Amino acid sequence: MAYQALYRVYRPQTFHDLAGQQHIAQTLQNALTKQQFSHAYLFTGPRGTGKTSAAKIFAKAINCEQAPTSEPCNECAACRGITAGSIADVIEIDAASNNGVDEIRDIRDKVKYAPSEVRYKVYIIDEVHMLSTGAFNALLKTLEEPPEHAVFILATTEPQKIPLTIISRCQQFDFRRIPSSEIFQRLRFVVQDQHLEAEDEALQLIAKASEGGMRDALSVLDQTAAYSEAAITIQDVLDVTGMVADQMIRELIELLTENNAAAAVGKIGALLDQGKDPLRLMEQMIYYYRDLLLYQTSPQLEELLSRPRVDDAFRKQADTIALGTIFQVINQLNRAFLDMKRTNHPRILLEMAIVHLCEQSEVQATNIEAGAGSNELAKRVDALERQVKLMSSTPQPGVTQQPVQQETKRARAPRRNSGLRIPTAHINRVLEDATKEDLIELRSAWAKVMAKIRSENVAAHAWMLESQPVASSAQGFVQAFKYDFHCQMVMENKNNLLGLVQSIVQDVTHKQKVMYPIPEDAWKKLKKAYIERSKSNQDEDSDGEKKEEDPMIAEAKKLVGPDLLDIKD
Amino acid sequence: MDWQQLSKEQQTVAKVLRHAIDRKELAHAYLLEGPAGTGKHETAMLVTQTLFCEQPTDLGPCLTCRNCRRIASGNHPDVIWVAPEEGAASIKKEQIAYLMKEFAYRGVESGRKVFIIEQAEKMTAQAENSLLKFIEEPHSGTLALLITEQIHQLLDTIISRCQVLAFVPLSDHAISRRMDEQGLPKPLLKPAVALTHDYEEAVRLCKEEWFAEARSQVLQLLKGLCESLEAAQLYIYEKFAPNFDDNQKMTVGLDLMLYWYRDLLSLHLNRREEIVYEDQMDRLKEQMLSFSSNQAVQAMSLILDARKQLDAHVNGVSVMERLVIRLGGTR
Structure with missing residues (x-):
């Protein structure tokens, strides 16, 4: 037969x-x-x-x-x-x-x-x-x-x-939906009767995934048995049903609670490239949040949860995420889920939902801070502290440089821009510590910084408009200005412009950085000089080593990272 | 297609089917589900031919014997293909009734009978319901293969009676790599793939002159939008609207815009391999400085809104006009 x-x-x-x-x-x-x-x-x-x-x-x-x-x-x-x-x-x-x-x-x-x-x-x-x-x-x-x-x-x-x-x-x-525990019992019986081998957890997963339909459960079991080589494992069930491992969802949600949009979207991209269905993924995320919600409100109802079992990591997560946030997240994901069903770009909608969630909770976090009322004050204290620190920590040349700079500025005023004094030593120090990650982060945040500057000081925004960050280390960043005139205005530090920009950068990126303005052509020269200098340094260091790449490009890569570099002959 | 190729493209599906055939444990009904261009039809053909072939090899059916050839030409008496009749929007109950009558008899030439329903989601509610009892407990030796692109449009009760074989779409990267080998123009290739997620469609788009034109016009429009709202609006009337003269084309235009903002977002998230407009990197980078990730998301949802309106048959130019004004507001 x-x-x-x-x-x-x-x-x-x-x-x-x-x-x-x-x-x-x-x-x-x-x-x-x-x-x-x-x-x-x-x-x-x-x-x-x-x-x-x-x-x-x-x-x-x-x-x-x-x-x-x-x-x-x-x-x-x-x-x-x-x-x-x-x-x-x-x-x-x-x-x-x-x-x-x-x-x-x-x-x-x-x-x-x-x-x-x-x-x-x-x-x-x-x-x-x-x-x-x-x-x-x-x-x-x-x-x-x-x-x-x-x-x-x-x-x-x-x-x-x-x-x-x-x-x-x-x-x-x-007829009711069959509880997953009973489906599990039945599956186990079938597995024994058919002389199959299966992990209990795999069966539990099938039972949960079949949503109360015994026929669905047995169909999946049938298919998994055909798929697996020997014993039926969780991985087999995941492969056959196209679900994402619980572990992955948990990591994803951890990233979301950290507001790490970049990593979360990256993770989703990786999962989708493996051929997972974005709708299914969204559904699983919603269910995960639902479980968190249920677990928080009534931990004794473990039977109702959609996951096979509750482990420590889950418990920990349930403790850290606030109830209100979960409600909100479920609401939003649900809305996005409905939209996703109706579009042919479900992937984009998923990404948008993730970014939106991260951004939103960030805004909320700052709002809460503001609600405490001490925000303004803290900012001012911060600014003060920074100034003090700057004065005490910058080595001799820095201290001496400041008055000198101001002097020259006064002297230079009638001479227009020809004598713009550039804090080369500082910039070089920034360049030495500059990393690609810092720059990318800063550039990504720059639009927000500019929006904030505009809301606080329109004139400052106008000065800063034609400029962009070109290099950044953990302590400072170099801001290249298209026109010398703008650069000069910023350097003269009218209305404490530097301080304003720096405090806003700190607000947005949560990192304390000093800004070094520089005109664009000067920046180009400086960069070249720096690259050549370090090239010769390197040549001394590694004398016999064969260089495949153009050393200038290599150095530029080290400076700004290969991604931001466009090599043009 | 042979088994080797199938297992390269659809690993899970190939494994399930191959094992089932080898162990003679083929279920009586399979639902082949997945987006267009993933080889569902070919897989159905492969399974059927493997079952009927006189001299099957490990790789697959011989394709030269009588049975293989007759199946390929649709003439085998024990293999019945059902699809919406020409010009008809759906698979009618009569077609299913015919199928059931046919399957009340044993196979003409062998103990097996196979029926394949293509575009199964097109079955009318009556047709679907009449199939229910039939695919629950067919006579032994019967194999049902249902093919669909829209599994959500099928009855729950149908799905639960079948083993669902999900065909995964090829990743966009894989498609673009394949197209790149064909030597198609690079700047067009990625947007085309992003829009269609399908190899053949994307190739067709790439070869269309209109698409290249559309792409550059959308870029022009976006550039105008960065500079001034008025200029962008004027551009819509003068250049954009005449070229995107029906809703279909306007949809493509909107999608192209959508991917511009998604690129901005990708840049913000530092995911450069996702960027579609690779040749526009300089402009993207420049715009990133004045456009936060939140704004990008906002712009994207505006565009998706516009698409919804377009789907509801709002006039294309009006949709575009409104969109551009709203986009101008997000800056």
Whole structure:
């Protein structure tokens, strides 16, 4: 015999096997033993919860040779015949294909004949919601008072489509989604019975992922068994279902709580490039937050969580994230999720949602600070401290340079820009410590810095407009100005412009940096000189070493990083 | 396509199917789901031919025997393909009824019968429901292969009766690499891939003259937008609108704009390999200094809003006009 899907092999054959539907099994069994069963039943419930199976078991139980009994024996001729589908008195009708009045009339005409092989004629009408209105109405009279020997069992997933007149003539049984623990038990039984090997956690994952449908669970198990080489592992289940490992989601959410948009988007990009579905990923993230929420509010309800088990890392995360934040995040992700379903750029929407979340909570964080009221004050204290530090920490040349600089400025004023004094020593020091990461971070934050400058001092914004950061170390950054005139204005430090920019940079990047303004052409010269100088230094250091790259390019790379460099011949 | 190629492109799918065939544990119904151009049809063909081939090798069916050739030409009596009839929008209940009648009999030439439903999401509700009972417990030796691009449009009850084989789309990088080998123009290649996520579509776009024009016009518009709102608006009427004269084209235009702002965002997040407009790096870098990541996100959601309006059949030029004014406001 050809291979049969697991869900067909393991169709329950007794009420006892019917997982997760004790309330229904109990009622039906009592009715059976007391011989008080009704002539019409309506089974409703989501897919894979056992409606059709229950109908078949019921048909067997009333026709079993041992009847009245609470369970079919599955051994007598009647039981076996019904299981094999060879008994003409148990009629399984597919209402979706036979939905017309004519088919129902046919039932009505034949129902009055007595059964030929067993005691009761059982009509199992599956997918009954697909019957046409005419067909439903044609069925009404028969359903109300069928002959003694007839039993109707209607099954559907969509009870809201059934006319009330039908429902009122039947005993309705509502099948529940099967709890994941019961699915797990059943899966374990199947695995043992099939002589498969499987990790318990993998089975638990399947059980959780199938959302209460036993057939779904067994389908996935079937597929995973076909996929895996030997034992079924969690990884196999993840591969087959296209889900992302819990670990990954946790890391992602950790990045989100740290407001690290760059890393989070990077991680998502990596996952999606592996072929994960962005919608599925979003769904899992929402579920993760839901779990955090549930765990925070009612830790004893672990059964309700969508994850197989609660571990320490999860607990820790649940403790650190505030309840309000979770609500907000779920709300936003949900909205983005709905949008994602309707667009053909789900990936972009996902990225946008992530960035938005990070930015927003950052703003909130600063708002909270501002709410405390001490923000302004703290800023001023900071600025003061910085000045003091600058004075005390800058070595001799720096201290002497400042007054000199001011002097020269005064002297230079009428001479326009020709004699702009550039703090070369400082800039060189910055260049020595300059790293690519610092510059990228600063450049990325620059738009925010400028927006803040504008909101605080429009004139300053105008001066700074035609300039950009070109190099940055942890302590300072070099700002290149397109026009000497602007540079000069900034250097003269009118209205404490330098201080303003520096404090804003600190606000945005949370790093204390000193700004060194410089005109653009001077910057180019300086850079070249610096590169050449360090090149010669390096040549001395590594005399015999073969150089493949243009040393200038190499040095420029070291300075600003290969990404920011465009090599043009 | 043979098994080796399949396992290179769709590892999970290939593994599941190959194992199932080798162990003779093929389920009775599979749902092949995934975006266009991922080889679903070819896989269905491969499975069927492997099953019927007279001299199958490890690599796959021989493709030369009678059975293989007849399956390929659609003439095998035991293999039935169902697809929306020509000109029809859906697969009708009658087609499924025919299928069920056909499958009430045993195979003509072998013990097996295979039916393949293409664009399964196009089935009418009646058709889908009639299929339900049938694919739950078909006669032994029956194999159902359902192919769809939109799994969410199928009934839950259908999905739960099948083993779902998800076809992963090729990553954009893989597609662009393939196109690069073809020697297609580089500046066009990445936007085309980003817009379509599909090799053949992207190649078609790349070869279209209009697309190159569209790209440069969008860039022009964005440049104008950086400088002054008025200039950008004038540009829409004079140059942009005549070129993007129907909603389809306007959609492409909006998508191109969307990717500009996404590039800005990628630059902010330091993900340079994601950047689509590689040749515009200088301009991107320049704009990054005055455009924060938050603004980029805002601009992107404005563009997506505009796309929604376009989908609701609002006049294309009006949508663009409104978008440009709103974009001007985000600065």
